Amino acid sequence: MGNSLMGDNANNGSVVLVLTDLVTQIEGFISSHILIFVLVGLGIVFTVATRGVQFRLFGHMWHLMLDSRKQKGTSLSSFQAFTVGLASRVGTGNIAGVSLALIVGGPGALFWMWIVALLGMATSFMESTLAQIFKVKGKDGLSHGGPAYYIERGLGSRTWGVIFAALLVFSYGLIFPMVQSNTIAQQFKSTAGIPVWVTALVLVAISIPIMLGGLRRVAKVTEHLVPIMAIIYLLVSLITILMNITDLPRVFSDIFAGAFGLRAGLAGVGGGLWATMFNGAKRGLFSNEAGQGSMPNGAATADVPHPVVQGLIQSLGTFVDTIIVCSMTGFMILLAGPSVYTPGQELEDGILAQTALTHHLDYGTGWTVWFMSIVIFLFAYSSTLGYSVFAEINVNYLGWTKHGSTILHVVMIAATGLGSIAALPLAWSLADLSLALMTIINMVAVALLMKYGVRCLRDYDRQRKAGIETPVFVETPGFFPKAVPDSAWVARHENE
Secondary structure, eight states: OHHHHHHHHHHHHHHHHHHHHHHHHHHHHHIIIIIHHHHHHHHHHHHHHTTSHHHHTHHHHHHHHHTGGGOOOSSBOHHHHHHHHHHHHSSGGGTHHHHHHHHHHOTTHHHHHHHHHHHHHHHHHHHHHHHHHTOEEOTTSOEEOSHHHHHHHHHOOHHHHHHHHHHHHHIIIIIHHHHHHHHHHHHHHHHHOOOHHHHHHHHHHHHHHHHTTHHHHHHHHHHHHHHHHHHHHHHHHHHHHHHTGGGHHHHHHHHHHHHTTOSTTOOOTTOHHHHHHHHHHHHHHHHHOTTSSSHHHHHTTBOOSSHHHHHHHHHHHHIIIIIIIIHHHHHHHHTTOTTTOOTTOOOOHHHHHHHHHHHHHTTTSOHHHHHHHHHHHHHHHHHHHHHHHHHHHHHHHTTOTTTHHHHHHHHHHHHHHHHHHOOOHHHHHHHHHHHHHHHHHHHHHHHHHHHHHHHHHHHHHHHHHTTOSSOOOOOOTTSSOOSSOHHHHHHHHTTO
């Protein structure tokens, strides 16, 4: 009996390993051979279609973001929607992801991260503007929208809307919170010897009052948490840059030379110019999340006078995530020099940024290890809060409005605790595959609905050109032909 059970367990384990490997290979093929080209290609298309909106209105984006706290309505403020999106964007990928890009692609990978981020700003603008155009007002007084909504209301496909929503709820509502909590637990275990079960209990304890408070409470927390964590990390990173300011020209020289293969010795362990371009682009795309279909869910929650306003603000989030936060991590590593980072050398991406910070500022005190642990906690946990908003909106879309949000948050809290204790490679691989499929569905929908985003932007530009300081959108009949009009939507969902 015992041998039989052991044999069954071994067989089950081997099956799981085979399935994990198969799912990982499928996801890797889709991401490497399809997804990255779709994201970059359509990023270029959206940039051209909007006449470089991310460049010509860049200063205006900052004005809107800084002024966004003043906007009031029955839903979330524009700034709260911005911080919810930034909470999801700014995560451990801004630390470990950048480290991995530099290890595999060399210093030049940072340049290609910048390029795809600039293109991603146009993508983020387009999907977030569409989310505003096709959003609906829920019974809770909050605005709901995102890819599932504009797929159904703009393209008339309930089926694909449901598929997208289901994929998002699975990824963002169940698995990704486990990934983030596992990162937190392992960090505190390695740096302070804190048992993972203790971290699990702490995460569950702080999640209960926040997540069960619903979307509004999560937004209030991120509104204060995200700016604080970002400013603290950026200030410390800026100190390391200022301490090594004379070495900064060398770093920029390495970045640009490595980006185009102009100098030997700057390639990463992946080898060659293609590895530099590909890994920089991949890390940039997956860090800022432009095109994945997650950000529009948060963008739709804002009450704004014109859909383009939130499109521009969410576009700025892509810039902040990659051009600012990721760059700070990259500079901190590259300025540390050969004692910490050498192109082409096998290094551990999980601790590279921490090693660089220790090199710059620790002076044997050990405070930088604790600092990075806290940063990783804030980055990872804030991402989980952002995920809860996106998942709740899609649970509502699926029609589970009566008890769905409560059930979702209970499941997310449980997943956060479980993820701290156990790593589930198959579930994580399935979530990555789900995310890849989500992105493809979203990008196809955005491309098909692009004309409405462009039309809305022209209206905004026209009003600004006429001297109107705060353009207001007034929808006229036929301006945005909806496959599912507002009246039909209300009638369909009134009994939920």
